[in-house]
Amino acid sequence: MISRIFKMGMVVVLISSLQSCGFYSLNAVSIPDNINTFQVDYFGYTAVQTEVGIERTFTLALQDLIQDQSSLTLVTQNGDYIYQGEITRYYISPITATANNRASQNRLTIDINVRFINTKNDEESFEKPYSFYYDYDANTILQNAALDTALDVIYTQITQDIFNDTLAKW
Numbered sequence: 001m002i003s004r005i006f007k008m009g010m011v012v013v014l015i016s017s018l019q020s021c022g023f024y025s026l027n028a029v030s031i032p033d034n035i036n037t038f039q040v041d042y043f044g045y046t047a048v049q050t051e052v053g054i055e056r057t058f059t060l061a062l063q064d065l066i067q068d069q070s071s072l073t074l075v076t077q078n079g080d081y082i083y084q085g086e087i088t089r090y091y092i093s094p095i096t097a098t099a100n101n102r103a104s105q106n107r108l109t110i111d112i113n114v115r116f117i118n119t120k121n122d123e124e125s126f127e128k129p130y131s132f133y134y135d136y137d138a139n140t141i142l143q144n145a146a147l148d149t150a151l152d153v154i155y156t157q158i159t160q161d162i163f164n165d166t167l168a169k170w
Contacts, residue, residue: 039079045087
C-alpha cells in the first residue's frame, strides 16, 4: 500500500514539474511565443547538372518536416519564419573501384544553400549551406525508384539539419 502511494506521488511530482517548466519540450523544439507561422519559398536550383523536379521535392520535404515536428502553421506569405534558398550542387562521382578500374559504387551529393529569416528577431536570421550524400551501386541507374530513395535519404538529413538549426537550436 505504501509502495503504491509512493509511486502515485512520484508520478504526480514528475508530471507537475514538467508542466511547470514551459521551457521543456519532449521534441526539443524551441519556439518563442510570438512565432506562429512559417513560410517555405520555392527552392530553385543554380546547379549546373540536376534532375527535373528535385527542387519541388525538397521544398515539400522541408514544409512537411516543419509541419510534422512543430506547432507552426504553414503560410504562403508573411511568415514569422521564412525559408529560402536553392540547390547549388547535384553531383555524381565514383567512390570505389573494382580490380578492373571500374566504379563499383557511386555517390550522389546534393548541396543546398538556405536563407533563414526570422521576421521577429533579425539576429537569428542566417544563410548557410547544407550538404549530404547517398552511395549506391554503380550498376544502378539513378532514376525513378532509385532516385526517389536517394533523394529521400539526402533530404531527410538536410531538412533535419535545417530544422535543428532553426527550431531545435542544437
